[in-house]
Amino acid sequence: MRNFGLAKGEKVSLFIMSLLLSGFTTIAFHFPFFNTVLENVSSNFNGYWLTFSAMVIMLALNFFFYSLLLFLGRFAGKCIIAFTLIADAVTLYFINTYNVLIDRDMMGNFYNTQYSEASSFFSWILLLYILLLGVLPSVFLFVKKVNYGTVKGFFKNIGLALLVIVLFLLTNFKNVTWIDSQAPVLGSKLMPWSYTINTFRYYNHWKKINQKEILLPDVQAKSNTKDVVVLIIGESARSMNFSFYGYQRETTPLMRADSVVALKAKASNTNTIDAVKAILSHQSAKGELYEILPNYLNRNGVDVYWRRSNWGTPPLHFEHEYDKGKLKEIYLQADAQYDGILFHNLHDHIEQSTADKVFIGIHTYTSHGPEYYKNSPDSLKLFFPECRSVEMSQAKYEELINAYDNSIVYTDFLVHGVIEMLKKYPDRRCCVLFVSDHGESLGEGGLYMHGVPLMMAPDYQTDIPFLVWTSDNAPAVKETDGQVSHYHVFHSILKFYGMETPFYDESKNIFK
Numbered sequence: 001m002r003n004f005g006l007a008k009g010e011k012v013s014l015f016i017m018s019l020l021l022s023g024f025t026t027i028a029f030h031f032p033f034f035n036t037v038l039e040n041v042s043s044n045f046n047g048y049w050l051t052f053s054a055m056v057i058m059l060a061l062n063f064f065f066y067s068l069l070l071f072l073g074r075f076a077g078k079c080i081i082a083f084t085l086i087a088d089a090v091t092l093y094f095i096n097t098y099n100v101l102i103d104r105d106m107m108g109n110f111y112n113t114q115y116s117e118a119s120s121f122f123s124w125i126l127l128l129y130i131l132l133l134g135v136l137p138s139v140f141l142f143v144k145k146v147n148y149g150t151v152k153g154f155f156k157n158i159g160l161a162l163l164v165i166v167l168f169l170l171t172n173f174k175n176v177t178w179i180d181s182q183a184p185v186l187g188s189k190l191m192p193w194s195y196t197i198n199t200f201r202y203y204n205h206w207k208k209i210n211q212k213e214i215l216l217p218d219v220q221a222k223s224n225t226k227d228v229v230v231l232i233i234g235e236s237a238r239s240m241n242f243s244f245y246g247y248q249r250e251t252t253p254l255m256r257a258d259s260v261v262a263l264k265a266k267a268s269n270t271n272t273i274d275a276v277k278a279i280l281s282h283q284s285a286k287g288e289l290y291e292i293l294p295n296y297l298n299r300n301g302v303d304v305y306w307r308r309s310n311w312g313t314p315p316l317h318f319e320h321e322y323d324k325g326k327l328k329e330i331y332l333q334a335d336a337q338y339d340g341i342l343f344h345n346l347h348d349h350i351e352q353s354t355a356d357k358v359f360i361g362i363h364t365y366t367s368h369g370p371e372y373y374k375n376s377p378d379s380l381k382l383f384f385p386e387c388r389s390v391e392m393s394q395a396k397y398e399e400l401i402n403a404y405d406n407s408i409v410y411t412d413f414l415v416h417g418v419i420e421m422l423k424k425y426p427d428r429r430c431c432v433l434f435v436s437d438h439g440e441s442l443g444e445g446g447l448y449m450h451g452v453p454l455m456m457a458p459d460y461q462t463d464i465p466f467l468v469w470t471s472d473n474a475p476a477v478k479e480t481d482g483q484v485s486h487y488h489v490f491h492s493i494l495k496f497y498g499m500e501t502p503f504y505d506e507s508k509n510i511f512k
């Protein structure tokens with residue numbers, strides 16, 4: 001009987017090696033893919049044929065590329081394949097644990113994750129995935145010698161693979177619309193294609209985002225009032241967990257006593273980078289970058305300060321930008337473990353400023369997952385027991401909600417602190433805006449965190465709090481039953497400062 005060169009010491013043919021690798025990839029990494037296929041096809045012959053075809057095409061496609069890499073790359077090809085196996089293992093872990101879609105935005109989140117955040121995702125299960133599904137097959141790949149054969153044999157191999165792909169595509173011709181409609185979700189679960197293709201897509205997008213911003217026309221006139229605006233950008237805060245929006249639990253007692261106004265709002269995006277850009281932009285701009293609010297205000301005579309524990313804002317062009325580390329250097333006594341550091345001695349900026357108008361932007365992190373419990377200090381927590389695991393899908397729903405709600409309670413405490421501070425400046429007209437970048441899924445419908453493409457994102461990920469407080473001497477919020485958006489921030493702040501500009505849009509103003 002032939003042993004296909006698998007016996008010890010024997011060389012294995014390129015054909016068998018490629019087949020083994022693609023078979024392993026199909027079986028080991030594609031349970032989520034086939035689950036999604038089976039959930040979405042009808043239970044008839046066509047549905048099963050489609051599922052079977054997907055499996056064969058995947059097998060042939062990976063066979064094609066593994067053959068190509070091994071034949072042309074030899075040792076380098078083995079290195080690339082080993083790298084993808086390990087990356088496949090990590091990706092599969094994230095799909096299984098967080099039910100995330102590996103699309104362009106998710107790769108953006110990945111490349112923008114800093115070490116401190118990445119370490120919070122570490123778990124022993126992840127290590128197990130890497131060892132069993134990544135390292136082990138890679139060891140086999142390196143140890144086993146391959147007989148690469150002739151050029152003719154190589155072309156026969158890849159020709160066969162292409163033929164199989166074309167044939168199976170043709171038999172599914174009538175399923176084209178189905179495939180097209182499911183492509184974003186299915187594609188995000190195909191390995192190693194999901195992360196390689198989306199890495200390229202993300203870098204294209206990133207290059208565009210970092211293009212020079214298009215300057216907006218200067219302010220033509222402004223009021224001579226002395227104003228302070230504090231814009232607080234929330235992270236993953238969803239409106240349904242704020243008492244303002246009908247939540248049964250009292251998560252925001254302090255802000256409610258402050259007579260804060262809560263407006264109904266929808267996020268423009270479910271990922272931080274695009275959502276923050278929208279909060280700071282005067283209009284939606286796909287692929288383009290208009291001058292963002294803090295840069296615009298700074299260029300037009302407002303004293304601008306920016307504090308952040310989060311990231312993902314377009315480039316800021318002014319001096320007073322403080323991340324947590326910089327704040328810690330200034331305020332040695334302050335506790336830098338939580339977002340509280342961003343609010344420490346905030347009045348210093350108002351005292352320092354010599355301009356009539358002051359703008360303070362604060363980009364927070366407080367409700368960022370998966371370890372919600374880590375973002376609020378014990379002394380302020382109200383709900384127990386809290387989920388303390390990173391394995392969200394294994395967590396008890398109530399415990400996850402408790403940990404998340406404690407982050408909202410902490411947000412209430414922080415925003416209330418700003419309001420209290422501003423009350424000490426009765427000669428200034430003051431305003432506090434709290435707007436979240438996007439919402440968050442906490443296991444509803446099997447989804448966690450955020451990042452589902454907007455057109456199919458559940459309300460949990462898109463309904464955001466938009467909270468406004470103004471001092472007694474400042475314009476109040478207009479009565480409205482409508483819904484506001486991220487783009488209301490820019491125009492409302494222009495209105496608040498009494499700034500006249502050619503691009504001002506009254507329909508996006510919340511003030512009287």
Ligand SMILES: [Zn+2]
Nearest residue numbers: 235236272437
């Ligand atoms: Zn975010």
